[in-house]
Amino acid sequence: MDGSPFSAPQSKISPTETERCIESLLAVFQRYAGREGDNLKLSKKEFLAFMNTELASFTKNQKDPAVVDRMMKRLDINSDGQLDFQEFLNLIGGIAVACHDALLVQPPRP
Amino acid sequence: MDGSPFSAPQSKISPTETERCIESLLAVFQRYAGREGDNLKLSKKEFLAFMNTELASFTKNQKDPAVVDRMMKRLDINSDGQLDFQEFLNLIGGIAVACHDALLVQPPRP
Numbered sequence: 321m322d323g324s325p326f327s328a329p330q331s332k333i334s335p336t337e338t339e340r341c342i343e344s345l346l347a348v349f350q351r352y353a354g355r356e357g358d359n360l361k362l363s364k365k366e367f368l369a370f371m372n373t374e375l376a377s378f379t380k381n382q383k384d385p386a387v388v389d390r391m392m393k394r395l396d397i398n399s400d401g402q403l404d405f406q407e408f409l410n411l412i413g414g415i416a417v418a419c420h421d422a423l424l425v426q427p428p429r430p
Numbered sequence: 431m432d433g434s435p436f437s438a439p440q441s442k443i444s445p446t447e448t449e450r451c452i453e454s455l456l457a458v459f460q461r462y463a464g465r466e467g468d469n470l471k472l473s474k475k476e477f478l479a480f481m482n483t484e485l486a487s488f489t490k491n492q493k494d495p496a497v498v499d500r501m502m503k504r505l506d507i508n509s510d511g512q513l514d515f516q517e518f519l520n521l522i523g524g525i526a527v528a529c530h531d532a533l534l535v536q537p538p539r540p
Binding site for chain 2: 360
């Protein structure tokens, strides 16, 4: 992911936190989706690699090894056995909302 | 946003790129939503401040000043005149998909 979609080559303005975050989402998805088969989709193997690396803190804590399989099935809205970028973002969004609710909606008990 | 939802205080493991990105989404949303009124929602004023700062490269290029208003109306799914975190994520997701399609689905012409 060389070309950053936000900072034009000649501009001195560095991307904002939000822009860096969007770039990261693109870069991370591409890093795993580009490993095999269709470069625009995560195969099951690529999704597993993503979960075991990028979200290891979540994945390692799962007692049921089938949880990642079930997650993929639920995320795979068009049931093509792969996750496109929108389906991948639904995962990120779901985790972000869960963190937001855990951190902010129920403030930690004193 | 002191407590990172991912790196447990005692752990030496730094958050992955995906985890940092989710933390950024939480932090940026909270930075603007916390300015006035309901801390869990972006008011119109807070959304405008977010668009003019975090996504200035997009907002500055809009010829029609009403575009940000229309965006807010479209994002405000429950029409309460504010954007909650999920509605905010829909904006981020929409921009990310637009960038993904522009950068990857149609590779730049040589």
